[in-house]
Amino acid sequence: MTTTAPQAGKPGRAKRGNVIGNTGLYVAVGIAALLFLVPFYLILRNALSTDPEITGENWKLLPSFQWGNIGELFDDTTVDFGRAMWNSTVIAVSMTVGTLLICSLAGYGLARIPYKHANKVFYAVLATLMVPTAVTFVPSFVLVSSLGWVDTYRGLIIPGLFSGFTCFLFRQYFLGFPRELEEAARVDGLGYWGAYWRIVVPNSLNFFAAIATITFISGWNAFLWPLVIGQDPGSWTVQVALSSYMTNQTVNFHLIFMATAISILPLVFVFLFLQRWLVQGIAQTGIKG
């Protein structure tokens, strides 16, 4: 992917200047990188310290590596962090699967199936993009609560599945999907449905992976909706649990930061292993968004 020559921008540069320039460049990047890593350092330091070490009069650079803090976190009953992790996992995974299924189908329908009112439908979808979902949370809460879905997985997951934005992204993507592949499928006698599942989806896995990654991250990190719907601690997600730590009656620094560290862990894995799709997905979706 990154085959463009990095020095393309400065062809006429003298070699000496290059060395100095490069050193300066790496110093600048290095400092920026260190600054970006400071918060991660703080999480790990605090997570593995005792409270007196954190609140002491002098800054302790390295923690005393209290691995027992992990066990203490999951033993603590004030906030059931294990349950919150489980809730977040269920929610993020189901949202990812559901959104991919529902929005990709709709995106394909809007992009490729000729129907005389398709454009009107598309504009109706576009219109919902103008109203950010976050602004509709008051009426959405009203609706979901009258359905009796407060504190349930249904209430936490289902309203988030119908993302106009994701549908829009899929539509844009399918517009660029090579028509020849579908033509071949139709010659083989496949209908829209068959062509979609046998030809279009298998040839679009990269894009699906990209959207899946982004959806998973936003599902895991979502806060406002889980805060509103998760009234009962049993239905709290990781983010709501973290937020409650901050305003809790008793502040336990080491537990709070251990919780933070653990809440970030799944996403760091996603980043390490799926970065290729993620970067690609962002590059595409962002530009088109």
Added chain:
Amino acid sequence: MSTTTTRGVSRPAPAKAQRARPRRALRGSPTFNFWLFTGPFLIGLVIFVFVPIGWSIWLSFFDARFTVTPSKFIGFDNYTSMLENSNFTGSLVTFTVFAALIVPLTWALSLGLALLVHRLRFMRAFFRSVFFLPTAVSYVAAALIWKMSVFTGVRFGLMNTVLGWFGVDNIAYLSDPNPPWYWLVIVTVRLWLQAGFYMILFLAALQNIPPELYEAAAIDGARPGWQTFRYITLPQLRATSTAVILLLLIAAYQAFDEFFNIITTRATWGQTPLMVLYKTALGENQDYGAGSAGAVILTLLICVVTLFQGKIMGFGRGEESQ
């Protein structure tokens, strides 16, 4: 595979290109298939987006305190009370200040990082990952780090520790709004979280700039550095820049998580529109009427602003020139 996926020009589908084959009436019928494909999504969209919006508009004309099925019609009272509510109007100012700070700063930082990383020859993937990694962190977690460790007002916060080395007294970043240090906290946390994301966008765009342009510029005598940046790189990034700014604005408009978690309770400043709505509708009054009226006002505002901005920046046109 990547060749098929990296393109995708946004042009409406030519509706006539495909003609339905009449072999199997239903399975091949485009109309049937259209609804088959889009039906589930559209049903959900109606239930979870259109109905709430409609309900909200309806509620906004009623006295709906502690209830969502009100009976007392009060006309525009909720609207006037929201517009007279200094917390609500103040939140619009907060949003404007926030956008004016965060949009240019993120734009500049992410572009700067992209330019730096783009020029790297060794360890480029490493540095890209480092800058990108904060994207994995939620706003809540980041707010927690900022509030409880970086900008804690007591002596063991990171910033106050560092300042303490230079003999500066502890600063209460959040409790005391004069001077408004809370903006430093709020802006840096978002900057850290989102700069890497937009850097990726700029990196992708930088890689798409044809090298010949730079060669031609060199032949024309443009000096590398500022001149090439000003006359080649920046214009080539115009479409991306426009998109980035729009995305940043939308994101700033929806800001809630970090404000909710960082700004101390019972503060009357640093309230974003969403926080005010949250407090109005779900706070001590449970005033769904006023909350809904606020939501309607915000929606109208964002429509106007988006249309206006679309006009000014010509969003969408820049893309096709690429």
Added chain:
Amino acid sequence: MSAMSNSNFSRRSLFRAAAGMAAAGTLAACGSNNGRGGGSGSGKQLVQYFHAYGEAGTEQAIKRYAAAYKDAHVRTSWITGSNFEAKLFAALLTKQAPDVFEFHPQIQLVKSGQVADLSDLIDPVKSDFNQADITSHTVDGKIYGVRMIDDPQFFFYRKSMLAKAKVEVPTTLDELIEAAAKLTTDKVKGVYLGNDLTAVINPLIWSAGADTLTADNKPAFHTDAVVAGMKQLRQLFTSGHLLLDAPADYWDPSAIDQGLCAIQFSGMWAMPAMQKALGDDLGIFPFPKVGSAGKLSVYNGGWSMFVNAKGKNVDAAKEYVKWLWIEQKKYQEDWATSYGFHIPPRTSIAQSATKLHSGLPAEGVKLFNTYGHFDNIGWTQAMITAVQDAFANSVRKNGDPDAALTTAEKKVDAELKKLFG
């Protein structure tokens, strides 16, 4: 914090005991994913909401009492975080509303028919209650909540630090400001009033000789003395002698325990933890006089049990409240004195609670009886918020207190009109 680690062992074993019940509760509630509709037929299901008390063992205690109740299965929602009111009010609106919840007496809950009349429960033992606690829960002769605990709030101070700085215990707000200046060093701040100062609003109003509402429900907080007090508070706020942005708020003992401040405003509940951390190096005093006509004051906060009148099991919920908060005196005493210190609203229990009869706790009880002001049921959450906004705008932000109180007065008037016509 130190209280937490010191009592770790007992906490663990208690946890084990409670965990089983809690697990059973969560499974029952979440397994079917339809909330607690509870149509299973096997006994009544009740849900009770509590805000998260900071003292170790409190959650286990509440669950232990609930488990001992035979006539219904009671599930406890322990709401951590600072927005208990928001969570509670939102939950009350839904189908999964709690049947029983703790809150403060506020008339809008009565007017909207949200809380059930509990007179028949309380009447037989009415004389055993602190009469102020009965008054504060009564509307038109009916009693709507059972007081569980009374929580006087006052200042705690480190005797050694005051002695070292040669500071007398302040009796006026001016003296408090002076004391703060003398007590501040480069590691320790003089005074801590909580991060948002909301805790001292009512005491300041009372200490200035004013009140929240008059007896006939008119705003009474906008007086010259209160305005002057707010200006003084602003002076303290900007002096650099006030601890701000502490990680734990005023209700938590950690600021004074960790040596971040010499004087901290807090409540009686935090006393055991402070005594554990600081030993005898601890004293208390009421909110000092504000202005020449000022009086010492103590805010007698606390928590009460209410029954959700719109719930599905009103009668079962009332039975449960009667059983636990009227009949089970052992549990009531345990709740008031075994974790944090609270004053039992029942005279008979207060007499048997020996922990409160000597030393610092006894001084706390004395402050409670001498200077205490109780909740006014007409003073609702919306009014509280209005006055809090006024303080935020003028004490923390540099606004004009007079104008801020005028705005608050308007909002309070509008609320009063809605409530009393």
